[in-house]
Amino acid sequence: MIAECQLATDLVRCAVLMLLYEKPLHGYAIIEGLGERLERTISPATVYPFLTQMLAVGYLTATQDNVGKRARTVYSMTAEGRKFSEGIFRRLSQIVSTAIEPSLVHCSHCGSKLYEAGHVEEIKGRQTVFCCIHCAKAHKQAE
Numbered sequence: 001m002i003a004e005c006q007l008a009t010d011l012v013r014c015a016v017l018m019l020l021y022e023k024p025l026h027g028y029a030i031i032e033g034l035g036e037r038l039e040r041t042i043s044p045a046t047v048y049p050f051l052t053q054m055l056a057v058g059y060l061t062a063t064q065d066n067v068g069k070r071a072r073t074v075y076s077m078t079a080e081g082r083k084f085s086e087g088i089f090r091r092l093s094q095i096v097s098t099a100i101e102p103s104l105v106h107c108s109h110c111g112s113k114l115y116e117a118g119h120v121e122e123i124k125g126r127q128t129v130f131c132c133i134h135c136a137k138a139h140k141q142a143e
């Protein structure tokens with residue numbers, strides 16, 4: 001059986017990378033940001049060990065930020081951490097594009113993939129999809 005919780009944990013970790021790639025955040029802001037992005041409550045127990053690991057390998061640095069009497073730890077991504085994250089993001093986007101590829105519609109003229117609704121025209125009684133009006137025009141001229 002595939003450990004679903006392990007996959008979910010990995011997803012949370014990827015989201016942590018995305019958040020810290022954007023800007024430095026303190027621990028609670030990370031938990032909150034994850035809740036917003038993933039639309040569920042994320043346990044600090046999932047996040048903090050990962051932050052500790054990232055600190056240990058030098059992908060993050062931690063600084064103390066004093067808010068009133070309380071000190072908060074702010075996590076910032078280092079240049080190495082950014083490089084690491086970019087590698088992860090690249091791999092993720094490859095996986096995602098492979099996953100959505102079969103459901104993509106291609107332009108009937110140039111064959112480019114349509115990520116959004118294309119330009120549809122009825123040609124010889126068939127609904128034909130193009131990426132743009134220019135492809136539709138070129139296609140009709142070629143008929």
Ligand SMILES: [Zn+2]
Nearest residue numbers: 107110131135
């Ligand atoms: Zn086209």
